[in-house]
Amino acid sequence: MSFLPLADVEINNETQPFWDGLRNNTLLLPRCTSCTSVVWYPRAHCPVCFSTELKWEEMSGRGTIYSYSIVAKGNGRWKESGPYVVAYIELAEGPRILTNIVGVAPSEVQINMPVTAVFDSGDDARVLLRFTSVSSS
Amino acid sequence: MSVRGKAFIAGAYEHPLRTIPNKTVQQVHAEVAAGALADAGLSFSDIDAYFCAGDAPGFGALSMAEYLGLQLTHIDNTETGGSSYLLHVQHAAEAIAAGHCHVALITLAGLPRSSGTGIGGAGRFGSAPEISFENFFGLSIVAGYAMAARRHMYEFGTTSEQLAEIKVAAASHAQHNPNAFLQNAVTVEEVLQSKMVADPLHMLDCCVVTDGGGALVVVSPEVARKLSRQSVPVLGTGFAVKHVNNGRIDLTHTGAVVSGPRAFAEAGLTPSDIRYASIYDSFTITVLTTLEDLGFCEKGKGGEFVSNGGLQAPFGKLPFNTDGGGLCNNHPSNRGGITKVIEAVRQLRNEAHPAVQVPNCQFALAHGTGGNLATRMGSATLILGQEV
Numbered sequence: 001m002s003f004l005p006l007a008d009v010e011i012n013n014e015t016q017p018f019w020d021g022l023r024n025n026t027l028l029l030p031r032c033t034s035c036t037s038v039v040w041y042p043r044a045h046c047p048v049c050f051s052t053e054l055k056w057e058e059m060s061g062r063g064t065i066y067s068y069s070i071v072a073k074g075n076g077r078w079k080e081s082g083p084y085v086v087a088y089i090e091l092a093e094g095p096r097i098l099t100n101i102v103g104v105a106p107s108e109v110q111i112n113m114p115v116t117a118v119f120d121s122g123d124d125a126r127v128l129l130r131f132t133s134v135s136s137s
Numbered sequence: 138m139s140v141r142g143k144a145f146i147a148g149a150y151e152h153p154l155r156t157i158p159n160k161t162v163q164q165v166h167a168e169v170a171a172g173a174l175a176d177a178g179l180s181f182s183d184i185d186a187y188f189c190a191g192d193a194p195g196f197g198a199l200s201m202a203e204y205l206g207l208q209l210t211h212i213d214n215t216e217t218g219g220s221s222y223l224l225h226v227q228h229a230a231e232a233i234a235a236g237h238c239h240v241a242l243i244t245l246a247g248l249p250r251s252s253g254t255g256i257g258g259a260g261r262f263g264s265a266p267e268i269s270f271e272n273f274f275g276l277s278i279v280a281g282y283a284m285a286a287r288r289h290m291y292e293f294g295t296t297s298e299q300l301a302e303i304k305v306a307a308a309s310h311a312q313h314n315p316n317a318f319l320q321n322a323v324t325v326e327e328v329l330q331s332k333m334v335a336d337p338l339h340m341l342d343c344c345v346v347t348d349g350g351g352a353l354v355v356v357s358p359e360v361a362r363k364l365s366r367q368s369v370p371v372l373g374t375g376f377a378v379k380h381v382n383n384g385r386i387d388l389t390h391t392g393a394v395v396s397g398p399r400a401f402a403e404a405g406l407t408p409s410d411i412r413y414a415s416i417y418d419s420f421t422i423t424v425l426t427t428l429e430d431l432g433f434c435e436k437g438k439g440g441e442f443v444s445n446g447g448l449q450a451p452f453g454k455l456p457f458n459t460d461g462g463g464l465c466n467n468h469p470s471n472r473g474g475i476t477k478v479i480e481a482v483r484q485l486r487n488e489a490h491p492a493v494q495v496p497n498c499q500f501a502l503a504h505g506t507g508g509n510l511a512t513r514m515g516s517a518t519l520i521l522g523q524e525v
């Protein structure tokens with residue numbers, strides 16, 4: 001989908017279902033069965049009410065852009081990727097999460113733009129959750 | 138417990154160099170420590186408490202205590218990025234008030250320029266639980282602050298020209314600092330024409346990358362009374378942690394919303410009492426948001442406040458960063474922080490450069506920002522005076 005670098009994410013027992021979900025083209029996040037909060041980032045307890053009774057739930061993958069920046073030149077493996085868009089998007093389910101906006105010219109990106117999830121994979125098992133404009137998906 | 142008037146900054150020293158080849162980080166820590174002790178009229182053997190943060194090598198204060206040869210009753214390794222050293226002053230004041238120590242040394246040193254670490258530095262995020270979610274996607278330090286600037290522009294109509302005014306004021310002050318890394322005046326146009334790093338932040342919206350360091354000596358009232366050098370009482374302290382709070386990111390407010398009122402309450406003062414402010418200036422947006430959050434102007438009106446020379450010494454509405462700040466003078470170890478306190482002490486002692494010395498500078502504020510603006514950050518506010 002995009003030409004941005006994949007990355008060696010750190011997967012652990014608390015976050016494994018999230019990464020497995022991405023490999024199946026689904027966005028799974030834990031929801032607290034006690035206070036109903038969606039937990040971001042994924043972890044083994046709810047940081048709102050401290051319950052450990054969480055259930056993985058599929059999210060809509062829809063959201064809007066909360067803020068963004070067009071990075072002219074990145075660092076490290078991102079050095080040759082620029083310009084690229086890094087953004088916080090607000091998921092329909094609430095959390096504001098960090099991502100890249102792909103498949104749309106950086107100059108077209110705007111705050112409040114509706115976006116949808118892209119399960120961005122390379123030629124290996126790594127998949128990252130990125131977003132693209134609803135109109136260009 | 139209030140620490141108002143229970144501790145004094147007796148010594149303050151900033152390393153004069155901005156590029157320091159062929160020295161170790163610990164050596165620079167030792168040099169600034171010696172400088173601050175000489176300023177206070179004290180010696181290494183007088184120190185009974187030592188404070189340092191993530192820039193100190195090895196086992197932090199334990200390694201450094203041994204390296205320096207200190208005999209201590211109290212140490213503190215609190216690491217909150219660029220706000221650490223202001224929080225150390227608060228912690229030193231608390232420890233002194235509790236009777237745990239009498240002469241506290243705080244040091245910062247780093248060599249990002251000589252070592253080629255560059256802006257932001259390598260960071261210490263390797264095993265952070267948020268690493269694969271919130272510190273990723275090519276998010277450079279600048280990009281994080283750029284997103285805060287973009288959101289501020291969206292919510293309040295702030296402009297790049299207004300952000301540039303902050304750099305213009307810092308640069309006008311830096312002309313008078315012979316040690317400043319950048320000593321040239323700049324115009325709003327020059328800021329806007331500088332290279333775009335992470336839209337909407339330009340190269341000249343960013344702080345400098347410098348080697349260097351600084352140190353402070355904080356003492357009890359009893360010690361302060363015996364010193365011939367003018368010492369500066371700590372009147373108010375405030376600290377706040379702000380994190381994303383389960384995905385509820387709010388990029389237009391910093392922890393200063395909490396740390397500022399705490400410090401003012403302890404000092405028994407209000408923003409209108411402050412004659413000079415050292416405001417952490419990793420980027421221009423850092424200053425704008427912090428000024429609003431500390432209550433120097435209404436939320437969202439920071440752009441207006443900094444325009445038309447609002448921050449220029451000596452006669453602007455709020456003279457700020459008269460040493461040139463992190464934007465022009467010095468941002469040692471990619472975090473500064475301690476330099477904010479040092480310039481506030483110079484102003485209160487009437488020892489800033491005459492061109493930028495604020496007349497009758499009775500009360501000064503210093504503010505430190507650590508971590509990533511508005512997402513995962515520490516905010517530390519100090520209010521200092523000429524007398525208790």
Ligand SMILES: [Zn+2]
Pocket residue numbers: 032033034035036037046047048049050051
């Ligand atoms: Zn809960």
